[in-house]
Amino acid sequence: MSLLRVDDLHFRYPDGTAALTGVTFSLDHGDSLGLVGRNGAGKSTLLLHLNGILHGTGAVRVHDQPVEQWPAGELRATVGLVFEDPADQLFMPTVLDDVCFGPLNAGLSADEARRRALEVLHSVGAADLADRAPHHLSAGQMRRVALAGVLAMEPELLVIDEPVMALDPEGRESVIELLRDLPQAKIIATHDLELVLEVCNRVAILDGGRIQAQGPARDLLADDTLLRNHGLRVPASLRFV
Amino acid sequence: MLGHELLDEWSHLRSPLHRTDARVKLPCALVLVVAIVMVPVSSNWLLMPFAALIFALAVASGLPGRWILKRLLVIVPFLAISGLLVALLPQAEASAVHHAGGVGGRQLVRHALAVWLSVGGKCVLTLVAATLLTGTSSSADLVRAAQALRMPHTLTALTGLAMTYLGVLSDEVARMITASRSRGRVSGLRRRAGVLCSVVVTAIVRGFERAERVALAMVSRGYDGRIPDLTREPVPHAQIAGGVCFVICTCALYWAGVGL
Numbered sequence: 001m002s003l004l005r006v007d008d009l010h011f012r013y014p015d016g017t018a019a020l021t022g023v024t025f026s027l028d029h030g031d032s033l034g035l036v037g038r039n040g041a042g043k044s045t046l047l048l049h050l051n052g053i054l055h056g057t058g059a060v061r062v063h064d065q066p067v068e069q070w071p072a073g074e075l076r077a078t079v080g081l082v083f084e085d086p087a088d089q090l091f092m093p094t095v096l097d098d099v100c101f102g103p104l105n106a107g108l109s110a111d112e113a114r115r116r117a118l119e120v121l122h123s124v125g126a127a128d129l130a131d132r133a134p135h136h137l138s139a140g141q142m143r144r145v146a147l148a149g150v151l152a153m154e155p156e157l158l159v160i161d162e163p164v165m166a167l168d169p170e171g172r173e174s175v176i177e178l179l180r181d182l183p184q185a186k187i188i189a190t191h192d193l194e195l196v197l198e199v200c201n202r203v204a205i206l207d208g209g210r211i212q213a214q215g216p217a218r219d220l221l222a223d224d225t226l227l228r229n230h231g232l233r234v235p236a237s238l239r240f241v
Numbered sequence: 242m243l244g245h246e247l248l249d250e251w252s253h254l255r256s257p258l259h260r261t262d263a264r265v266k267l268p269c270a271l272v273l274v275v276a277i278v279m280v281p282v283s284s285n286w287l288l289m290p291f292a293a294l295i296f297a298l299a300v301a302s303g304l305p306g307r308w309i310l311k312r313l314l315v316i317v318p319f320l321a322i323s324g325l326l327v328a329l330l331p332q333a334e335a336s337a338v339h340h341a342g343g344v345g346g347r348q349l350v351r352h353a354l355a356v357w358l359s360v361g362g363k364c365v366l367t368l369v370a371a372t373l374l375t376g377t378s379s380s381a382d383l384v385r386a387a388q389a390l391r392m393p394h395t396l397t398a399l400t401g402l403a404m405t406y407l408g409v410l411s412d413e414v415a416r417m418i419t420a421s422r423s424r425g426r427v428s429g430l431r432r433r434a435g436v437l438c439s440v441v442v443t444a445i446v447r448g449f450e451r452a453e454r455v456a457l458a459m460v461s462r463g464y465d466g467r468i469p470d471l472t473r474e475p476v477p478h479a480q481i482a483g484g485v486c487f488v489i490c491t492c493a494l495y496w497a498g499v500g501l
Contacts, residue, residue: 053457073463081461088454091405092468093381100471105463110471133249133381135408153462 011056038231080155140171
């Protein structure tokens with residue numbers, strides 16, 4: 001039984017723009033899928049379907065159950081979504097409040113939510129930020145806290161949109177290490193193909209609202225012609241091997 | 242990070258007022274403000290002891306006097322315009338008195354002056370009280386205090402989001418202004434106004450877009466229309482007792498003054 005299965009998913013925005021045109025893929029426990037593609041390929045739109053925020057035509061199944069049939073709270077605890085801009089996700093007055101937000105919504109007691117939040121903050125190396133206001137943090141710290149906010153819900157599948165965008169090399173490296181160590185299944189939408197190589201075992205190329213190719217990360221990301229056809233380039237670490 | 246720094250500029254100090262829990266300070270400030278606002282015009286002198294009380298609190302807070310005075314600038318236009326109207330009243334009154342046979346003109350001016358002093362004094366004192374509250378508490382603590390005091394969820398949620406994103410939006414506006422300046426100096430008042438308008442409109446549109454994204458982020462973590470309250474440690478009994486004493490003293494001062 002797949003953890004996630006997407007079949008022939010179509011989605012059109014209210015202005016008529018076709019964002020997804022028949023997306024099909026699946027993900028098993030322990031998989032890490034890099035979702036790559038040019039700007040406007042539909043990556044972020046696809047991610048919003050995976051925990052039931054957007055609903056297109058076709059099927060999105062988690063544990064073989066269509067997302068429409070999941071209780072919203074349970075689905076969002078199972079599929080954790082980390083947004084592209086962490087400032088959008090950090091809306092509570094302090095870091096601790098923000099990380100507790102999901103667990104409290106899931107019905108945990110305040111003590112249990114606080115305990116879990118502190119544990120997760122510790123695991124992402126942000127325990128010392130608990131009492132800080134989220135918008136006083138650096139970009140790298142915001143990323144860690146945004147990730148902690150989702151990890152505190154103990155999701156089985158982590159869906160992450162552009163996790164290292166606008167980070168300095170050190171911040172980027174620490175986020176990559178963090179992602180690599182997370183045991184959950186992951187879908188990472190990004191332009192950073194080096195990150196995909198380091199974190200993901202599989203890759204899917206999305207272009208024109210459709211999965212154009214998918215397979216083992218090292219094989220697909222070494223295919224110069226394929227990548228160029230879809231607005232991508234072979235990452236430097238494979239180019240000079 | 243301009244906007245964020247402005248919000249909690251002095252909340253890191255360690256004065257007695259800073260150390261007092263926001264859940265105590267918020268109701269005390271509300272009672273003080275209501276008592277000041279309710280002082281009748283005929284008891285204007287009562288504003289003096291309230292002013293002395295607020296002055297003592299301001300000294301105890303350790304907040305810079307200049308910073309507090311800068312916060313008062315916001316009411317200067319209001320006081321100036323209303324003061325101007327009071328100053329012009331004798332001329333208007335002279336013609337009215339001429340037509341009405343000269344009865345009650347001077348009393349009218351005196352009453353207008355008393356009302357102006359009353360409203361002006363209340364504005365200044367309540368504004369200083371609010372400044373002391375916000376200057377000695379972090380915005381996060383104030384929102385949590387409002388939640389703990391069972392203020393309406395919608396109100397506290399909106400206040401919390403506004404405090405969080407006010408800084409983000411003001412930073413965005415500052416960046417847009419810097420970006421527009423970096424592409425050359427705009428000459429002419431009309432063109433400058435045009436640029437400023439487009440910056441503001443862009444900021445509003447981006448604000449809406451950000452609001453949509455924030456809403457999605459909230460929904461994706463199980464938001465069901467209610468911001469969960471993370472209960473903190475209880476307020477120390479000594480602070481509760483201090484707060485109750487403050488409220489009693491404020492009410493006693495008010496009733497003693499009004500009753501005289």
